[in-house]
Amino acid sequence: MATEVISSKPVFSHPALALYGGTPIRTRFLPYGHQSIDESAIQAVVQVLRSDWITTGPKIAEFEEAIAAVVGARQAVVFSSGTAALHAAAFAADLEPGQEAITTPLTFCATANCMLYQGARPIFADVCPDTLLIDPCEVAQRITPRTKAILPVDYAGHPAALGEFMELANRHGLVIIEDATHALGATHKGRRVGSIAHMTVFSFHPVKHITTGEGGAVTTDNVQLAHRLRKFRNHGIDYDPQLRQHHGTWYYEMVELGYNYRLTDIGCALGLSQLRSLEANLARRRALADRYTAALADLPGLTPPVVHTDVEPAWHLYPVRLELAKLRVGREEIFRALRAENIGVNVHYIPVHLHPYYRARFGYRGGEYPVAEMAYEQLISLPMFPGMSDSDIEDVIEALRKVMSYYAR
Ligand SMILES: *Cc1c(COP(=O)(O)O)cnc(C)c1O
Numbered sequence: 001m002a003t004e005v006i007s008s009k010p011v012f013s014h015p016a017l018a019l020y021g022g023t024p025i026r027t028r029f030l031p032y033g034h035q036s037i038d039e040s041a042i043q044a045v046v047q048v049l050r051s052d053w054i055t056t057g058p059k060i061a062e063f064e065e066a067i068a069a070v071v072g073a074r075q076a077v078v079f080s081s082g083t084a085a086l087h088a089a090a091f092a093a094d095l096e097p098g099q100e101a102i103t104t105p106l107t108f109c110a111t112a113n114c115m116l117y118q119g120a121r122p123i124f125a126d127v128c129p130d131t132l133l134i135d136p137c138e139v140a141q142r143i144t145p146r147t148k149a150i151l152p153v154d155y156a157g158h159p160a161a162l163g164e165f166m167e168l169a170n171r172h173g174l175v176i177i178e179d180a181t182h183a184l185g186a187t188h189k190g191r192r193v194g195s196i197a198h199m200t201v202f203s204f205h206p207v208k209h210i211t212t213g214e215g216g217a218v219t220t221d222n223v224q225l226a227h228r229l230r231k232f233r234n235h236g237i238d239y240d241p242q243l244r245q246h247h248g249t250w251y252y253e254m255v256e257l258g259y260n261y262r263l264t265d266i267g268c269a270l271g272l273s274q275l276r277s278l279e280a281n282l283a284r285r286r287a288l289a290d291r292y293t294a295a296l297a298d299l300p301g302l303t304p305p306v307v308h309t310d311v312e313p314a315w316h317l318y319p320v321r322l323e324l325a326k327l328r329v330g331r332e333e334i335f336r337a338l339r340a341e342n343i344g345v346n347v348h349y350i351p352v353h354l355h356p357y358y359r360a361r362f363g364y365r366g367g368e369y370p371v372a373e374m375a376y377e378q379l380i381s382l383p384m385f386p387g388m389s390d391s392d393i394e395d396v397i398e399a400l401r402k403v404m405s406y407y408a409r
Pocket residue numbers: 081082083084107108110111153179181182203204205214215216
């Protein structure tokens with residue numbers, strides 16, 4: 001008689017991943033970011049639509065004053081996007097062909113592109129291995145007589161080493177343009193970002209802290225810089241009211257090459273309404289971050305973001321890092337598995353120098369910024385926006401447990 005061969009059945013302690021046909025944790029897709037627009041915001045926009053001014057009317061100054069007040073700056077100048085605001089800041093800093101500015105490779109390409117718009121050369125400096133913020137020592141080594149500006153990015157909403165950068169700026173006569181598009185409401189040593197660097201750039205894209213549809217702003221304490229920013233926003237036309245009065249109301253002078261980077265009154269009305277929820281939304285983002293950080297303590301294979309003790313992040317993103325040595329697969333597979341569970345994870349960022357345009361133009365081949373490049377292989381941004389409910393975040397944590405335990409070594 002033949003002995004029966006009983007194959008050892010796999011112990012199925014894991015529920016089947018949605019990626020392999022199992023039931024997803026959620027039926028509805030949870031995005032990584034989403035705007036929160038209430039009825040009063042809609043009414044505020046409708047009111048502008050019924051008024052005489054839908055652009056370049058009274059809402060511009062009102063919104064600018066509100067933004068300046070919320071960050072503690074003397075001036076705010078609003079733009080049609082965060083990218084336009086970065087471009088204007090690069091212009092106001094007198095960034096020109098033949099000059100250089102230094103930034104992090106771990107950012108959205110717009111941070112570096114604004115230098116190219118001005119004909120200047122972007123120089124990258126690697127990030128710190130813990131916070132993934134641009135490393136001041138790496139920056140200091142790249143300062144040359146051609147360096148004009150440093151553009152630190154408050155990655156994920158954690159303020160960059162602003163004290164160190166302001167000191168470098170004083171020593172070398174540089175302009176600090178802080179890309180705080182992730183960091184509206186963040187504090188650094190008790191001060192809000194927007195009141196620290198020479199110019200601070202914000203974005204009002206729907207995934208950011210407040211939205212105007214598309215929009216952005218530069219805040220500064222320097223009135224001359226604010227004047228140059230306003231001129232750049234409007235074709236380089238000088239709006240000196242004294243001059244206009246002197247020459248009659250029809251007269252204006254285009255004195256520099258600017259752009260149409262104006263924000264509308266429609267957008268500003270939305271932004272003003274959004275600002276009223278800023279503090280509550282920041283509190284919600286911080287509560288979500290706390291919940292994630294607590295949950296990650298018993299989720300092997302995932303490292304939470306590092307937070308310095310002298311800052312309060314604004315948590316635009318909650319980027320976790322995969323400990324790849326503890327996993328059977330790479331980031332790609334984990335990402336796809338979480339997406340299949342209907343968890344809208346994302347990746348921030350593909351290092352800028354690795355984009356085809358930068359490779360072709362500057363000859364980057366990979367390997368130039370090892371810390372940022374290694375981080376890129378490990379990073380996954382978890383959903384993070386104030387409209388997330390308690391059950392939404394528990395779904396994310398449940399999906400992480402399911403996926404991570406499945407792929408654990
Ligand atoms: C969002 C963002 C920008 C650009 O802002 P837009 O308003 O989308 O033009 C620039 N830098 C970083 C790091 C961003 O995340």
